[in-house]
Amino acid sequence: MKRRGGLLWRLTRKRRRGATATLDARLYRVRIGLLVGAIVVIAVPTAINLERSRGWRAEGKRIALTFDDVPRGPGAFYTPEQRATLLIAGLRAAGVAQAAFFANPGRIGPVNRADARLASYVAAGHVVGDHSFSHRDLASMPAAAFLGDIDRAEHWLRGRPGYRPWFRFPGLNQGGRDMAKRRAVVDGLIARGLQIAWVSVDGSDWNIEGQTIAAKRAGLGIDEAALRDLYVETMVQSADFSDALMRRTIGRAPPQVLLLHETDVAARYLPDLVAALRKDGWAIVTADAAFADPVYHDTSDFVSANGTLPEALAWRKGVGGKLYYERNDLPLANRLFAERVLHRAPLARTAAARTSSHRRCPVQLHPWRRVCASTAFVTPRTSRLGIAV
Ligand SMILES: [Zn+2]
Numbered sequence: 197m198k199r200r201g202g203l204l205w206r207l208t209r210k211r212r213r214g215a216t217a218t219l220d221a222r223l224y225r226v227r228i229g230l231l232v233g234a235i236v237v238i239a240v241p242t243a244i245n246l247e248r249s250r251g252w253r254a255e256g257k258r259i260a261l262t263f264d265d266v267p268r269g270p271g272a273f274y275t276p277e278q279r280a281t282l283l284i285a286g287l288r289a290a291g292v293a294q295a296a297f298f299a300n301p302g303r304i305g306p307v308n309r310a311d312a313r314l315a316s317y318v319a320a321g322h323v324v325g326d327h328s329f330s331h332r333d334l335a336s337m338p339a340a341a342f343l344g345d346i347d348r349a350e351h352w353l354r355g356r357p358g359y360r361p362w363f364r365f366p367g368l369n370q371g372g373r374d375m376a377k378r379r380a381v382v383d384g385l386i387a388r389g390l391q392i393a394w395v396s397v398d399g400s401d402w403n404i405e406g407q408t409i410a411a412k413r414a415g416l417g418i419d420e421a422a423l424r425d426l427y428v429e430t431m432v433q434s435a436d437f438s439d440a441l442m443r444r445t446i447g448r449a450p451p452q453v454l455l456l457h458e459t460d461v462a463a464r465y466l467p468d469l470v471a472a473l474r475k476d477g478w479a480i481v482t483a484d485a486a487f488a489d490p491v492y493h494d495t496s497d498f499v500s501a502n503g504t505l506p507e508a509l510a511w512r513k514g515v516g517g518k519l520y521y522e523r524n525d526l527p528l529a530n531r532l533f534a535e536r537v538l539h540r541a542p543l544a545r546t547a548a549a550r551t552s553s554h555r556r557c558p559v560q561l562h563p564w565r566r567v568c569a570s571t572a573f574v575t576p577r578t579s580r581l582g583i584a585v
Contacts, residue, residue, distance in 0.1 A: 255448060255449045255450075256449070256477070256479060257435075257439055257449065257452075257476075257477050257478045257479065258449075258450075258451040258452065258478065258479045258480075258481045258485075258486070259397065259435055259451060259452040259453070259454050259473060259478050259479070259480060259481065259486075260294075260295070260296070260451055260452070260453050260454065260480070260481050260482060260483045260485065260486035260487075261287075261292060261295040261296075261454050261456060261470075261480065261483075262295060262296040262297075262298060262325075262364075262393070262395070262453055262454060262455060262456065262483060263283075263295060263296070263297045263298065263456050263457060263458045263462065264298045264327055264364060264402075264455060264456070264457050264458070265298070265300060265327065265331065265402075265457050265458055266297045266298060266299045266300065266310070266313075266314060266317075266324075266327070266458045267299075267300075267303055267304060267308055267310030267313060267314070267458065268457060268458045268459065270460075271405055271408070271409055271459055271460025271461070271463075272405075272408045272409045272411070272412040272418075272460055273412075273460045273463075273464060274460050274463060276308065276310070276313060277313065278463075279458070279459075279460055279463040280313040280316055280317070280458075280463075281316075282463035282464070283317075283458070283462060283463045283466065284316060284317065284320045286462075286463065286466035286467050287320065287322070287466060288320065289467050290466060290467045290470035290471070290480075291470075291480070292470060292480050293321060293480075293482055294321055294322055294323060294482035294483055294484060295317075295322045295323075295483060296322065296323050296324070296325050296360065296362070296393070296483035297314065297317050297322055297323070297324050297325070297458070298324075298325045298326065298327035298362075298364045298393065299314055299324055299325070299326070299327055299349070299353065300327050300328060300329065300330065300331045300349070301329055301348070301349050301352035301353060302328075302329040302330040302331070302348070302349070303330075303331070304352070315357070317358070318356075318357045318358030319357075322358065323358045323359070323360045323483055323484070324353065324356065324358045324359055324360065325359075325360050325361075325362035325363065325364060325393050326346065326349045326350060326353055326361075326362065326363045326364070326390065326393075327349070327363075327364050327366060328342075328345050328346055328349050328363075328365075328366050329345045329346070329348035329349040329352070330345055330348075331366045332345060332366060333366055333367050333369050334365060334366070334369050334370065334371050334377070334381065335369055335371075335372065338377075339377050339380035339381050339384070340380075342381055343380075343381060343384040343388075346363060346384070346385075346388070346390070347388075350388065350390075360483070360484075360487075361388075361389050361390050361391060362390065362391050362392075362393035362483075362487060363385055363390040363391070363392060363393055364392075364393040364395070365392075368395055368398065368455075368502065368503055368504070369501075369502045370382075370392070370498075370501035370502060370508075371501060371502070372500055372501070372502040373499070373500050373502075375497050375498070378497070378498075378501055379497065382495055385495075386495060391487060391492065391493065392492070392495070393453075393487065393492075394453060394492050394504070394505040395453055395454075395455040395504050395505065396438050396442065396450075396452045396453045396454075396504050396505045396506055397431075397434050397435045397437075397438040397452050397453065397454040397455060397504065398434060398438075398455045398503065398504050398520075398521065398524060399430045399431045399433070399434030399435075399455075399521060399523060399524070400430075400523060400524045400526070400529055401427065401430070401431060401455070401456050401457055401459065401461065401462065402457045402459065403526055403529055403530070404423075404426065404427050404430065404459075404461055404529070404533065405457065405459035405460065405461050405462075407529075407530060407533045407537075408423060408460070408461060408537075411537070411538060416538050416540075417538065417539075418537060418538065419536070419537050419538070419539060422536045422537045422539075423461070423465075423537045424464070424465045424468055425536075426532060426533065426536050426537055427461050427465050427469070428465060428468050428469045428472045429472075430523050430529075431454065431456070431469055431472075431473075432469075432472050432473055432476050433521065433523070434454075434521040434523070434524075435452060435454060435473065435476075435478060436476065437520075437521040438452055438504060438506050438521070439452060441506040441507070441510055441515075441519065442505075442506040442509075444510075444515060444517075445506055445509045445510045445513055445515050446491065446509060450486075450489040450490075450491040450492075451481050451485060451486035451489055452486070453483070453486050453487070453492075453505075455504075491505070491509075492505070498511065498512050499511040499512050503520060504520065506519075507519045507520050530542055
């Protein structure tokens, strides 16, 4: 029950007694007017100041979709042609006006005819960036050779419809802690007019794809509803992790850039993923809009650059706490996959993880930060997964 007798009550109570009713009604209106005026004078500037001091709150959660490793080999469900058709249809159905596809021209040839699929993405309104010619990790080669690999990719890509001068490092490895090497590469990118196509959200979607392929090849039953839910949940959680880390690190919320790959799981569940992101408060923006934000134009040095942008920024600023989303630890991710999608415990340890070019262990910053995963549910018999990366 409201407490009577307070200032508010006394200002607003309406007297109705006897001959003073008309006068009281006038006084009542005056009091209400004074009260509203006071609220406006006090509350509005306060709200404006609060909004200014927390400007990032007004920016909301925005995210762009990007797909790496174009062209990837076949997945568990579709031919590459079917996959591309489904991806385009899914993006259209979900109302995604523009996603970015990062290509490895060294994997495009007359046999796989992947250039036609790349062209179909562009025809649907999407854009194409550079993911290097041969998808080699910077840790595996000198800076000059790495830049030469980029030049080969640019020779193929530049001038094609939908081209954007964006370079995404294979495996997200910009040299790790080797800042001299990174500097040489980044200066080379600047000289070539290329922008670093940072990823800001990573949920290791490629690993979910790899686990699915391995399960299919091993003849294991796949709970497809659970696969969809795991994929969608993991990507949304990784987006929220990066959102919180970015706000904590730079005090605002630039558009995020979600790393996905040209996978069958993306082709199968993209509309579900976009719906879940929107339900979680995310607005889907174009890759053009995301990469226009100044945070993606920072070419200065970092302490370490081998992962997402919020992680690199947080390392540089000395932000505490966990700096990467937990399901990027493959043993955890694979356990969840086995339990939820296959309804069984993870199987034997194999060398399956060696098939991935996305391992970051060669330049791992801290032993506890990333585990070099060797856990998979496949048996040695099926350890040669042939996963295209
Ligand atoms: Zn890649």
